[in-house]
Amino acid sequence: MTPVTSTVAVCPTPGLDASIFADLVLAGGMTHTLVIFASGTTTGSGQVVRTVPHTAGGPLVVVDSTPFHPADHTWPDQPGDTGWMGDQAVINTVMAACAPGGDLLVAADIPVKRDEPGWTWQVAHLLASDAELPEVGTKVDLAVDAERRRLLSSAHTACHLAALSLNRATGLLWRKEVRLDSLGSPDLDQLAMEFSVMDEEGSTDIYRFGKSLRKRGFDSAGFAGQLEQVVAGVHAQLETWIASGAAVVVADGGDQRVTAPRRWTCALPEGMAEIPCGGTHVATLGAFSAVQVAYELAPDGTGLTVRTTPTLAA
Numbered sequence: 001m002t003p004v005t006s007t008v009a010v011c012p013t014p015g016l017d018a019s020i021f022a023d024l025v026l027a028g029g030m031t032h033t034l035v036i037f038a039s040g041t042t043t044g045s046g047q048v049v050r051t052v053p054h055t056a057g058g059p060l061v062v063v064d065s066t067p068f069h070p071a072d073h074t075w076p077d078q079p080g081d082t083g084w085m086g087d088q089a090v091i092n093t094v095m096a097a098c099a100p101g102g103d104l105l106v107a108a109d110i111p112v113k114r115d116e117p118g119w120t121w122q123v124a125h126l127l128a129s130d131a132e133l134p135e136v137g138t139k140v141d142l143a144v145d146a147e148r149r150r151l152l153s154s155a156h157t158a159c160h161l162a163a164l165s166l167n168r169a170t171g172l173l174w175r176k177e178v179r180l181d182s183l184g185s186p187d188l189d190q191l192a193m194e195f196s197v198m199d200e201e202g203s204t205d206i207y208r209f210g211k212s213l214r215k216r217g218f219d220s221a222g223f224a225g226q227l228e229q230v231v232a233g234v235h236a237q238l239e240t241w242i243a244s245g246a247a248v249v250v251a252d253g254g255d256q257r258v259t260a261p262r263r264w265t266c267a268l269p270e271g272m273a274e275i276p277c278g279g280t281h282v283a284t285l286g287a288f289s290a291v292q293v294a295y296e297l298a299p300d301g302t303g304l305t306v307r308t309t310p311t312l313a314a
């Protein structure tokens with residue numbers, strides 16, 4: 001996959017019929033890209049609103065609506081989708097932001113937060129370097145690589161289940177009150193999470209058990225001493241949850257703008273689990289036959305690497 005490093009280009013006038021998305025079209029004709037990945041959709045079509053022939057990541061195409069999931073620019077845990085735009089291969093998908101002055105910035109180069117006034121948020125589809133770019137204003141068929149999406153969705157759902165299981169298995173290791181997760185356990189995942197990335201086989205999450213976490217009341221020495229019991233507890237919990245076949249829904253509140261806040265929800269036997277999340281997910285825990293975790297604690301006890309590996313049901 002080609003990494004996206006730096007892109008600055010001028011946003012051309014998209015030439016869209018503004019009445020279609022009247023409330024989404026901002027001054028200057030810049031349009032927020034609508035995304036439909038929350039429903040699990042992998043196919044669709046979109047009208048080309050701009051193209052940029054040369055960027056560090058390859059030629060770039062923005063459409064008004066897309067099933068492609070872009071890698072987030074601030075927390076890029078789930079890689080961008082790949083697939084096809086017509087008969088051209090899409091080799092990566094990333095967030096793009098159009099500045100009020102017209103510059104288009106991509107991925108890690110985006111210098112502002114999502115709520116920055118005047119900026120337009122879009123999905124950039126990156127094509128192969130020798131690709132033929134579609135004309136602005138034309139409609140293109142879009143098809144995500146559904147098998148790769150299924151694997152990334154599985155890894156992402158498994159990652160959330162593993163996080164909630166870790167929270168429950170470490171609930172008694174806190175000496176002070178801290179924020180709780182949606183199931184009522186101290187939210188070690190959110191309080192200690194340093195890094196998270198999904199691939200087609202699973203997810204890798206790195207937690208930091210430093211001085212500040214100990215100050216908040218976490219017994220990291222106790223965690224090290226009970227590591228085996230914690231892992232056994234996590235696996236038992238994951239088994240129960242998978243057996244429940246609980247439904248998973250990514251709730252977007254009807255807002256399909258790419259920057260809209262989305263929540264992962266899962267109707268577990270203990271209650272409705274919720275985690276803010278911009279990724280894609282399986283529709284039910286029945287998709288899994290197992291989810292395994294492997295914990296690697298740093299020798300000095302200050303860091304934990306969790307590798308979560310789902311096994312898909314036949």
Ligand SMILES: [Zn+2]
Pocket residue numbers: 156160264275276277278279
């Ligand atoms: Zn997530």
